[in-house]
Amino acid sequence: MVWLRLLLGMLVLFPVATLAAEEIVGSIKTVEGSAVVVRDGGLLEARPGIRLLRGDVLRTGENGRIGVIFRDDTLLSLGGDTEMAIEQFAFAPGAGRFGLVLHMIRGVAAFLSGQIAKLAPDAVRVETPVGTVGVRGTRFLIRIEG
């Protein structure tokens, strides 16, 4: 029974995971100092113009900073010594699918919510080691000491 559920789960998840265009969640707009994107276990130097995928982890050095725009117009910026994973992103108004889940491991972040928070307020959250932020909108700041 457990195996059947796992199999069904994989069937549901797999087709979504193979749609490359769907995986683009946004792009990097600003970078200062040292910052990287962790993707599939490898490291990419962060620079403006890099398109971000679901599952990417953004990591800044002590003096690093990154600014990102997501496809639903959410703006995210990270300060120094910060790590943030893009766990989930779905923005398909035509199909009624919405979701944005970030996992902040440590550091400093500023967030300005976009259209997902407007259209599906329960679908946006930021998870941190000390608690979960439910986002109805719009501008907020987080500092998590590592």
Next chain:
Amino acid sequence: MKFWRLYVAGALSIGILSGCGQPKHLFVLLPEEDGSVGRVSVTNPQGGQVLDQAWQMTGMDSAEEAPRTPRITSAEQVEILFGDVLAVQPQRPLHFILYFKEDSSDLTEASRARMPAVIEAIHARQSVDTSVVGHTDTVGPNDYNIRLSQERAEIIARQLVEAGIDATILEISSHGERNLLIATGDEVFEPRNRRVEITVR
């Protein structure tokens, strides 16, 4: 003398970051540029708090502590703690709406005149992620409108590429009659719903 100064400087910075009863981990709600204020909740297994007033702040020292009762912080304190991260916040995306003639993929004259502004915005923002989304009004069957809105989006995308925009930065999609700008019943002529929306990020 030197030790004394160091002591004072250290005490001051500790005071700003963790003293004065301020928790180690912080959550702050800011007002928007237009003065409006949103709403966020902060919860963990120990409890939860809601922030719904400008400059309200909560926090805790660890996951074993519930979020504290929110209090109002100041713009000055936020600048000290978060100034550098606020400084790299990207500009908001630019939105353009282009309108079409009835049952057609031809832009209205006024919207045709907007195309150079769209192209300029894509260059100015150095966008690598611009979406072009087609829409229709509610006249005609849904599947016909999905095709019509896709055609509208593709024609605009083609014009952008002909003007020198890199095709790989464009995300083309169509919402048919399912995402109306002006809410109407079915089979209603509405020029403002016959459109392509372009978001330059």
